[in-house]
Amino acid sequence: MSSSVAHAHGAHHAPTGFIRKYVFSVDHKVIGIQYYFLGLFSVFVGMTLSVLMRFHMVNPNLAVPFFAKIWPTAAAGGVITPELYLSLMTMHGTIMVFFVLTTVPQSGFGNYFLPIQIGAEDMAFPVLNMMSFWTTFIALVVMVAAFFVEGGAPLSGWTGYPPLSGAGAVTGPGEGMGQNLWILSIAIFCGASLMGAINFIATTVDLRCKGMTLMRMPLTCWTWLVTAILGLLGFAVLLSAGVLLLLDRTVGTSFFLPGGLMISDHIITGHKGGSPLLWQHLFWFFGHPEVYIAILPGMGVTSQLLSTFSRKPIFGYKAMVYAILSIGFLGFLVWGHHMFMSGMNPYSAMAFATLTMCIGVPSAIKTFNWIGTLWNGKIHFDTAMMFALGFVSLFVTGGVSGIFLGQPALDLFFHDTYFVVGHFHMIMGVAAIFGMFAGTFYWFPKTTGKMMNETLGKLHFFLTFIGVYCIFTPMHYVGLAGNPRRYSAFTDVEYLGKLIPVHNFMSYAAYITVAAQFIFVINLFWSIKKGKPAPVNPWHATTLEWTIPSPPPFDNFAGVHPVVNHGPYEYSVPGAETDFIMQTDPPSGVHSVV
């Protein structure tokens, strides 16, 4: 490990061959882009699955010949079976959570910009970094392979709850080889994340350039650091749990499987004494921090952008840092709030509920600081900024419903309804995705040397912003009305009949919103080819990546050791010549006027 530390300005030569340069590259920038495109591919797979689900929900009996062609057994006659619906749901959740939300904000943007923002020429362990990406890639291949094995993809949801996930092929299609591949893929992904976390932490701790004290780091770097720590501790536990589940399935141990089970008219033999709740504890010990793994980098990007595009320092930098740290810490103490339904001791539930509400405090600190940053600012409404503002909006909307769900008594009602689906899509799904869009529009000029198209960007923003509210707000409403989640169809259920028009509305909103994402893809690829040339610092931002050419040279700073003299958010400093002071600008008395 010691072997591959990035070093030697001037001795770090760019590779020339295609394979070393673009495929098995050790350059953090190439690896970051590789992660980004892996995530872009995954998000389209995940979105396709969600469209199929929304379509099936409102047309449960409509025969589509095309479906019969893709799934001759699972959709015989063109009608998606409930089992197929569950496997679509499982793969949608898994691919989105692991290969999009975990991958792009941290491994994609973080890999590309962490070293540059702290003034390093690469990550601490470039070879490990490359291995981490290719391991993630293998995990994705194994996961997608689950679609193509006998029985298809698994049914047990992205949470993989036993007994369904542990009892084997008799419990349903997809629970044979498909579920094995799912567990294997997750285990491989855990390994990749651990490698990534080692790199992120060592890089942030040891490779900061001269003058880049911890409290001068951009908030993006803070969020990447805390996310890495969460990933490190969380994925290690998920890995252990995955190993135990795989043993239950393959060699007949009884970690999670109790005796006397009967699933789908099959008596499950050969197991006794195991506890499905044990899996839930291990899973959610990882699963809750995972929510913050998805959202923290988006918070970092949002902080960065709100400050830059309001031309004001971030409101309460230190409070932001402490809020990030306390969200990370508290994130490990609240896993029980996913298990209020498990029959846990009410005193435990109360403790978990109290701790859950405590997370509201740092979350509110962040939100108020964002509003404080915007207050009286000279706000520039570029597309990147629009997405950052959208992030704040979605974070508040999605976060407030979390307070409801954190109450054990309310959760008993909400837990298996669409209220939960609306909640986690708002905050974990869409808010994090908005963070990625914001990051893409903000950093695109740096990575490519071109500007993205603002008109297409705004169009995409408004369609997406309105679209996601149209999809997910009604989910809270149908959830309140008692609409259960995970059901493949409810058109035949009498008390849900009146909600069908709402479901139709959500499905149409979903089709339009998904279609709108092609505007983004077109913008992305068109701008790579034909975008307007970007200046070095188009946003007049202060952090280190805006001091170097676009795209950056192989070793980032072209052999120069950057020296940092300023904090990351010195905008509109009284008495300064421009309304921003670069972090590398020479020290002067100017900013001490305040």
Place this chain on the structure above:
Amino acid sequence: MDMAESFTHDIGVNRRASFTGLWVLLAASTMVFAAFSSAFVVRRGLSDDWTAMHWPPILFVNTVVLLASSVVLDQSRRALRTGNRSGFNLWWTIATALGILFLSGQAFAWYQLKEAGVFVSSNPSSSFFYVLTAAHAFHLMGGVVALVYVDVQALRLRLGPAKRTAIDVTAIFWHFLDGIWLYLMILFYVWG
């Protein structure tokens, strides 16, 4: 991994980052064993089907071998600090051999269990025994690879200052695995 890339730059940064990476790795490994341990405790507490298994006595021999390897490893580093290269090579080689001996001993313990008809799925206690020893052995294999790497470098007289980091990182990782093994033995004998 090729270390010879270049060291014209700051070896101090390299060394610090390597240690940070090591501590982070140890934290992750600790979490792996903590997760298994908590599953162990919960699974044992929940059920009435847990029967204490008969531990193969060779585990005690293995424990002594592993502890000895750690002691010898530090003997080796002490030799290096006093500039005694050949002493370093000798002790390090012995430590490596003891490490491999421990792994072989663990394999023999598994073999004995198998002969006695105790398999992974026989009982929750044996399930956890196999899982925990396998997880430990998996870590240890990584450690042995590092030990062999340093040994080969040492015997080929390629131990520059940069390799000192590899030596220290390997030694700390090895001691950590020692500690984990002692912890596992206590877990097995007190609760298994």
